[in-house]
Structure formats: C-alpha cells, structure tokens
Amino acid sequence: MTMPFQPAAFPYARPRRLRSQPWVRRLVAETTLTPADLIWPLIVHDGAEDRQPVASMPGVFRLSPKEAAKAAVEARDLGIPMVALFPNVNDGLKDNVATAATDPDGLIPDCIRAIKDAAPEIGVMTDVALDCYTDHGHDGVLEDGRIVNDPTLERLAEQAFIHAHAGADAVAPSDMMDGRVQAIREALEANALSDTLIISYAAKYASAFYGPYRDAVGSSKSLTGDKKTYQMDFANAEEALREVAMDLSEGADALIVKPGLPYLDIVRLVSQTFKVPTFAYQVSGEYAMMQAAFANGWLDPDRAILESLHAFKRAGASGVISYFAPQAARMMG
Ligand code: PBG
Numbered sequence: 501m502t503m504p505f506q507p508a509a510f511p512y513a514r515p516r517r518l519r520s521q522p523w524v525r526r527l528v529a530e531t532t533l534t535p536a537d538l539i540w541p542l543i544v545h546d547g548a549e550d551r552q553p554v555a556s557m558p559g560v561f562r563l564s565p566k567e568a569a570k571a572a573v574e575a576r577d578l579g580i581p582m583v584a585l586f587p588n589v590n591d592g593l594k595d596n597v598a599t600a601a602t603d604p605d606g607l608i609p610d611c612i613r614a615i616k617d618a619a620p621e622i623g624v625m626t627d628v629a630l631d632c633y634t635d636h637g638h639d640g641v642l643e644d645g646r647i648v649n650d651p652t653l654e655r656l657a658e659q660a661f662i663h664a665h666a667g668a669d670a671v672a673p674s675d676m677m678d679g680r681v682q683a684i685r686e687a688l689e690a691n692a693l694s695d696t697l698i699i700s701y702a703a704k705y706a707s708a709f710y711g712p713y714r715d716a717v718g719s720s721k722s723l724t725g726d727k728k729t730y731q732m733d734f735a736n737a738e739e740a741l742r743e744v745a746m747d748l749s750e751g752a753d754a755l756i757v758k759p760g761l762p763y764l765d766i767v768r769l770v771s772q773t774f775k776v777p778t779f780a781y782q783v784s785g786e787y788a789m790m791q792a793a794f795a796n797g798w799l800d801p802d803r804a805i806l807e808s809l810h811a812f813k814r815a816g817a818s819g820v821i822s823y824f825a826p827q828a829a830r831m832m833g
Contacts, residue, residue, distance in 0.1 A: 531813040533806065535579035535832055539625065539779065540825035543716045544568050545588040546607045556712035557784055558791045560823055562588050565611045569618035571826075578829035582623030584672065584821055585611055587632045588717045597641050598633035602658045609666035616667045625699060626663040628656050628684065629675035637714070637723030639675035639730065647730055652677050657687035660696075664688055670697035672756065676704050676730040685751035699779065700752035703740035703766055706731035709759045709785030716784065740766050744774055756821070759783040761808060764815045771816030780812040782822040790824075802831055 518528050545552060545562035552562040563571060568585070575583050587607045593600040600606055612624050629639040630652065636642050640652035652675065660671040671688075673680045681700050688696050706728045714720035732739060744755055755774070757767045758781035771778040790808070793799040805824045812820045822828065 535829035538825040569614040598630035625670040637719040653683040674701040681750035713784035
C-alpha cells in the first residue's frame with residue numbers, strides 16, 4: 501500500500517514577497533552603497549608622461565601630480581570623499597633607508613599640494629611605508645638581511661610628518677612594523693599636527709594579491725624575498741584582533757583590512773569587535789582578476805563591481821578602497 505501524500509496547501513512564510521518589486525527590495529535593503537563609501541587609490545609617478553598605463557591593471561594609469569589633481573576634481577564631482585596616494589619614483593632615487601620618502605619636495609608632497617590646490621574639499625590619504633623608495637623593495641630598513649623594526653620607526657614617523665605637513669588629511673601606515681602608530685602619533689603631536697588622522701593598515705596580510713600593485717609602483721623588480729616577517733600570516737584571524745587593539749591604543753582613528761574579498765571574515769570580525777571605522781582594501785590583484793574576466797567576457801563588469809563592493813558593506817566595513825571607485829561611483833550616479 502502506498503502512503504497517501506498530503507502536500508501543504510500553500511506556504512505561509514513567503515520571503516519572496518519582500519523581493520517581488522524593485523521598490524520593496526530597496527525598502528528592506530539592510531545595507532547601502534554610495535559614492536561616499538569609496539576611497540580611490542591613485543598611483544602617482546615622477547616620470548615625464550602625464551599618464552602611463554599599468555600593464556597588469558587595465559584602466560589604471562600612473563599619474564603626474566597635475567593628472568592626480570584632475571583625478572581629485574573628478575572624485576569630488578562623483579561624490580567620492582577621499583583619494584589615497586601611492587608613489588612610483590625613479591629607481592635612481594632609491595636606497596636602503598628610503599631617503600626620498602622624507603623629501604619635503606618629493607613626489608607625494610607635490611601631489612598633495614597639487615590636489616589641495618585643485619580640490620581642497622577632497623580628503624587626501626597617503627601611504628606610510630618605505631617600499632616604494634627602497635632599493636630592496638621592503639617596507640623597512642634592511643640590515644644584514646633582516647628588516648629592522650625600530651630604525652624603521654624613525655623613518656616612518658618622519659615620512660608621516662612630511663605628508664601631514666604638506667597637507668595630507670590622513671596618513672595610513674601600511675608597513676606593519678611594531679609600534680609604528682605610536683611613533684607616528686607622537687611625531688604628529690610634537691609638530692602641531694594633532695588633527696591628522698591615522699588610518700592604520702592594522703590587519704595587513706602577506707598576500708599574493710599585491711602583485712600588480714608592486715608592478716604599478718615599480719617595487720616588484722627589486723623586491724628580494726617576501727614580506728612574511730612583518731605582514732600577517734593568512735592562516736590567522738585572532739591575531740588581527742591583537743594587531744587592531746594595539747593600533748587603537750597607540751592612537752589610530754580608523755582601520756584597514758587588506759586584502760579585501762578573500763578576507764571578508766576579518767572585516768566582519770574587526771568591525772563587530774571594535775566598532776571603529778573599518779575600511780577594506782580591494783587590492784590590485786582582486787582588481788586584476790576581475791578585469792581579466794571582464795576582458796574575456798566571462799563576467800559582467802557593472803554587476804560584478806557593484807556586488808563585490810557591496811559585499812564589504814554587508815560584512816561591516818565603513819567603506820572600501822578600490823581601483824573601481826570612479827567607475828562604481830559613475831554607475832551609482
Ligand atoms: C606597501 C603597500 C602594498 C600595497 C599598498 N601599500 C603592497 C605590499 O605590501 O607589498 C598593496 C596595494 C594593492 O595591492 O593594491 N606598503
């Protein structure tokens with residue numbers, strides 16, 4: 501004898517009601533993404549050309565200070581609150597202690613001033629780290645084959661001072677030395693720059709996804725070895741909490757988790773634990789992967805870009821540093 505099957509007459513709970521029309525989807529959306537959530541990273545250079553393409557990052561150009569100022573105006577017009585500067589300096593300027601990193605008339609101070617002239621209402625954030633200026637491509641000073649922590653701190657503090665003095669609104673240490681936030685905070689306080697934000701790359705992992713960036717800033721050809729003695733091990737999550745707690749106690753105002761999409765668990769953990777503005781960095785390798793898929797017609801750019809950026813908001817990020825920032829802001833506009 502077969503069992504009579506009694507299907508329910510109808511489901512009572514129908515989550516699809518809340519998805520049935522665009523207006524209701526908008527009404528119940530738990531998170532939103534707007535241009536105000538974006539930070540646009542700009543690669544700047546001291547070369548002769550105004551714009552120089554970066555091979556591994558289609559759509560990204562190394563910009564002269566003049567072009568960087570134009571980009572800042574574009575950011576302002578798109579409603580993007582801040583740009584972040586990363587330098588590609590001439591190889592001839594590079595040495596072991598990153599002398600060029602603290603030149604008050606160097607590339608980054610030049611760009612800060614050009615941007616502040618053209619679009620004073622745009623926030624300018626700078627990268628504090630030595631790798632773009634060292635002949636070995638590491639973020640710190642190299643002695644007997646080791647990256648030495650404390651001598652590096654002095655260099656970073658001076659670099660942050662130079663940037664803030666030139667008008668940077670936020671300095672963002674990405675070097676992962678111990679105690680760098682405190683060293684930078686003390687230097688800023690001592691030099692009447694106490695309003696400068698420190699947005700710390702508190703949880704920064706040693707990652708393969710930085711490859712295209714190192715090509716963009718010109719450090720890949722010189723980098724010897726890897727950065728595993730200072731950047732975090734991708735096996736670890738709880739260590740991120742310790743790094744963040746330290747940076748906050750040393751005077752950081754906001755945090756960055758880096759890379760982005762592969763580290764959404766860390767974004768969630770850090771933002772929920774500390775309730776401090778937390779930014780995610782959708783790094784160069786993530787950008788390159790997506791551009792490669794777009795070029796092949798394998799992914800729809802508009803949909804994939806907005807979905808990837810929105811994921812960071814859902815994970816708890818206050819905003820996203822992304823090379824897609826202008827393109828995404830245009831799509832939202
Ligand atoms: C280094 C720095 C890196 C990035 C920003 N600052 C790379 C590294 O640590 O080697 C990566 C950014 C990106 O990949 O988009 N100070």
